[in-house]
Amino acid sequence: MTSVQRRNLGIVVGAGVACVIVILWMFLRPHYVTVFTGLDDKSMGQVETQLQTLKIPSRMTGSSIEVPASQADTARVQLAMAGLPTSGYIGYSSVSNSMGMTQDQFNIQVLDALQQSLNETIQSINGIESAQVHIVMPTQQLFVSQPTDTAKASVFVQLGSGVVLSAAQVAGIQQLVAHSVTGLSLQSVTVIDQNGVDLSSSANSASLQGAAANELSVKQQLEQNLNSQLTQGLTRIVGPGNAVVMVHANVTFNRVQSNSHVVQPAAGQSTGLPSSSSVTRSSSNSTGSAPGGIPGQSGTNPNLPTYGGTVGGGGSTTSSQSQANTTYDNSWTNTQTISDPMQIQGVTVGVFLNAMDPNLSASMVSQIQSFVANAVGLKTGTGANNNITVVKIPFSTGNTPTKSGILLSSAWLWAALAGVLLMTVGGVYWRRKRRTARLGMETVTALPPLEEFPVSPETQMREELGRLAQHRPEEFASLLRSWLSQD
Structure with a gap:
């Protein structure tokens, strides 16, 4: 074998081995499917850590978590037991139509993905901590004549402490679910909270009351x-x-x-405008004996005529027919x-x-x-x-008070009030004055007699001079001048 042949053989063998490796890798590599999507950063970190603990390979794509298809169910169950994730939902990409799967099984997967998506959407409403949507699809009937059921849905919401959903919010949840499912009407969606209260009936009654109040106002x-x-x-x-x-x-x-x-x-006509017309013609020939009446007819009733077709040579008969159709x-x-x-x-x-x-x-x-x-x-x-x-x-008009009468009545009323107030104040003042006088008399009578002290001549002289200066100032002045001249 020459060197060229050995080289070509090596290239062929290498290419074959490479093809086998690529084919084996394509068939044996794990097929990843999305188990959760719409996760926030915190939930993605928690899920990734839990998957590493479970030794389940995973990869992150945007806000989604993907695992091998063979371990997808195990990952969902283990994560659900761990209470993860706190956000997100099962993505539609996890729905697969594998070999041997019936149409009912595929529909169940699609319905489950839809319910999970609605759960996540409703939980994003303020005041709702968690939500669970249950959808019941009608059973397909084999015959058209059989009655068909309508789709129904129920929504369970866990409300926060002290949170009360308004009628508009409940109606919004009903609209969201009804418009997400084919054949589901708004009246077939029931919303219940953690206390078992049917919020949808309250919302419907409030809506009806609001409509009635609006009609009455108009x-x-x-x-x-x-x-x-x-x-x-x-x-x-x-x-x-x-x-x-x-x-x-x-x-x-x-x-x-x-x-x-x-x-x-058409205008001016009793019929419409002709759109199409057709004429059909047909003819037939027959050969037979000479025409004659019914046997024994001429003998029994010679007055009856005898009918027959057109007589030709050899006894032949010809008939024709035409028909015209107009649309x-x-x-x-x-x-x-x-x-x-x-x-x-x-x-x-x-x-x-x-x-x-x-x-x-x-x-x-x-x-x-x-x-x-x-x-x-x-x-x-x-x-x-x-x-x-x-x-x-x-x-x-007799019992209707006039404006002047009303004013007069008001004036008398104010005067009466002023008189009562004046009498009240006077009585209080008189009683207080009388009580003060009585207390003063009791105090005076209760004082002990004054004790007399002897007055000195200087004091008596000083008092007399003061009275003289006060009552007879001229005499006091002359007396004072005489005292000064003596000194």
């Missing part, structure tokens, strides 16, 4: 507007205080949808009408006029009734749903 606003407009107009006609208006509106809030299909012929197209119109949910079925108006008004005549009452009918904006007469009544009655 009805009252309509009645108030009509009442205000009619009162303003009647005040200009009969004067203020001479008309009282009462309005009641019959309002419905039902949305009605109607469809109509109208077929019309007409008519114009048609499909109309879909959706009425406004708020429909005013009728308005009842009652107007009371003051019969004590001398200017109110019968003709004016009739004009006022016409004015009210036109102001309401609805038709009157046969077939009308509204009712307008105008009545003349005397208004009561």
